[in-house]
Amino acid sequence: MITKHLRHCLLPLAAALAMTTSVATQADTTYKVIGQPAATGLVQKNKEKPFFDNFAERTGLPINADYKPVDQLGIKDTEQLRIMKAGLFDIVSLRVSQNSRDEPTLLGLDLVGVSPDYATARKVYEAYFDTLDERLQKQFQIKLLGAWPFGPQILFCKKPISELADLKGMKVRVYDQNLAKFIESVGGVPVPLGFTEVHQALSLGVVDCAITGPSSANSSGWPEVTTHQYPLGFQMAVNGYAISMKAWNKLTPEEQGKMLAAFTELTDDIWTYSEELTQDAMNCNAGQEPCVNGKKFNLANVPVSDKDQETLSTAVQAISVPTWAEICDKANPQCSTNWKNTVGKVVGIQ
Structure with a gap:
């Protein structure tokens, strides 16, 4: 038989259990x-x-x-x-x-x-x-x-590179059509590959260079199969x-x-x-300090030339936007117009 005192103790417990059961459900x-x-x-x-x-x-x-x-x-x-x-x-x-x-x-x-x-x-x-x-x-x-x-998507190559012109005839891993078109414009041969396929492709010579972020490259060991990093940021x-x-x-x-x-x-x-x-991964890839989060390698860190910066900047209106707009407008008729009315105003492209 439940006493009055015990009943008073059990009621709050029952209520708490009911609430717990409700939340769990x-x-x-x-x-x-x-x-x-x-x-x-x-x-x-x-x-x-x-x-x-x-x-x-x-x-x-x-x-x-x-x-x-x-x-x-x-x-x-x-x-x-x-x-x-x-x-x-x-x-x-x-x-x-x-x-x-x-x-x-x-x-x-x-x-x-x-x-x-x-x-x-x-x-x-x-x-x-x-x-x-x-x-x-x-x-x-x-x-x-x-x-x-x-973060900035940069070049990793297993052959010496000092500027974009050196990509002429080289096979370069890309991941979208816009990037492929740019690599073609500087003489490279774009090769679409999924991220997880790249390390082996570099190792076997299927590609000479590949593009990704410094941290992703470090985490997946790309510096094991490359020799140079060129920190020109194509995309983010x-x-x-x-x-x-x-x-x-x-x-x-x-x-x-x-x-x-x-x-x-x-x-x-x-x-x-x-x-x-x-920034940390850029240091780690080149064997420099501070290197806090990544593994140290010994890639040559190639300075980006003003000429290549200008080539990339010029490509926005000459290659990137028109190439993309042609494709996008076929799928979505207002695509490039909407972009110019939003992003275009921010970056000064109409």
């Missing part, structure tokens, strides 16, 4: 998440993965995340939009350039030569966000939650986070606000972290 929602390739390194390892591993805590929502890097799922990073449209995942860490064949509008975030530094890249992103979000919702039923850069390798509209529409307006706030905090953090990693 709510937390049974689990999002399936496609992450960045683990091979890309420290942004994925130290920022992205911890965020999704602690998703409920970071968002303040009773939702867990089943997070897996794309290179561990057996999915090509060029197929992310199609997979999201098919409803197979709830959130994707979207590889922007790699998916631009399926949606050329994406590449407006990161055209060759448009963003020579982090500050400009941030302005481009903020100017273009709403335009890109609207397009992704319409075409692929996903909503953009935020974007961030890996912007990547985004997007949620399926099906999952988004199940959230209340308040929950949507919490979700957006969490991803804004994450992407802001990565913007800062990316800039720190880039």
